[in-house]
Amino acid sequence: MIDITSAVNRANTAGINATDIQLLVLDIDGTIAGVSNEINEPVKQAIKAAQRKGVQVAVATGRMYCSALRFYEEIGSTLPLITYQGALIKDPTTQHLHRHLRLSQALALQLLDHFELPELRSLLSIHCYVDDRLYVRELTPASIAYGERTGVQPIPVGDLRQFLTIEPTKILALCDDPAVIDQLLGTLRGRYTPAELYLTKSVATFFEATHPAVNKGEAVRYLAEEILGLPASSVMTIGDNFNDVEMLAYAGLGVAMGNAPAEVKAVAKWVAPSVEQDGAAAAIEAFLL
Known part of the structure; x- marks a missing residue:
């Protein structure tokens, strides 16, 4: 069990005033849902x-809207x-679409061209998200496993470059080898500026590309400041991976999970136990209860 008193004392020493927290934003995978793909009691x-x-309480995830909905409903947000x-922000109760930032079609096609290079084609499974549907070149073991975990049916369409006639919400490249994803991320970050594309990893084997104005930090800022009228100091965020870095840095209290990479932990103000140890519950108990 975590030492709650010690946790709060360390937070106070770091200048964190948890009594000011009015908004808690939670990532899903690796944060409130672990290997079981469920939220523990x-x-x-x-x-x-x-x-x-x-x-x-809000949810901020890299998942599709349709895939995230059951977690949102389960926690009663x-x-x-x-x-x-953060590319798609929508109110499930009213169906009001607050924001939908899509990738440039031209840049999306350039990415798809890159993924078709001979040295990459056989290594990558490519996912293209359009209007909350998942389209793939072909069904691969990685795509099938992804569909089973997310509850989404991948739709094979052949060459995605021929299929893509409108701007997608996101493009994802999957590979079992994290070194391939790291190399891909490095190569494309050298080719495109942050003003052109937002490039990140959500897990070690997932490369993600979205509109340049998209990241969870900006999405949480939009929710807190523009919708709820709250300052960053009133926000607590909990996440576990590189796509959570911006929201951990934005929040008055950013908490990284114990299963997070070291670089992500370094951004956080506090590190919780791992997802399999119900670290999100420990963080909530330490700072909000």
Whole structure:
């Protein structure tokens, strides 16, 4: 068990005033859902306890909107749902679309051309997201496993470059070898500026590309400041991977999971136990309850 008193004391020393927190934003995979792909009961109970104290709770995920919806409903959130790293922000209750930032079609086609290079084609499974549907070149073991975990049916269409006639929400490249993803990320970050594309990893084997204005930090800022009228100091975020870095840095209290890479932990103000140890519940108990 985590030493709650010690955690709070360290937070106070770091200048974190947890009593000011009015908004809690949670990542899904690796944060509130682990290997089981479900939210454990201690995490659900901690979230409900925070809500009873008046803390509003939101979800910010790289998942598709349709895939994230069951987690959103399970924790009883009433705020707009942040999906696709923040590219799509929509209120499930009213169906109001707050934001949908799509990739440039021209840049998307350039990425797809790159993925078709002979040295990459056989290594990568490519996912293209259009209007909350998942399109793939072909069904691969990686795409099938992804579909099973997310509850989404991948739709094979052959050459995605011929299929893509409108701007996609996101493009994802999957590879079992993290070194391939790291090399891909490095190559494309050298080719495109942050003003052209937002490039990140959501897990070690997932390369993701979205509109340049998209990241979870900007999405959480939009939710907190423009929708709820809250300052960053009133926000607590919990995440576990590189696509969470911006929201951990933005929040008054950014918490990294124990299973996060070292570079992600370095950005956070506090590190919780791992997802399999219900670290999100421990963080909520430490700072909000």
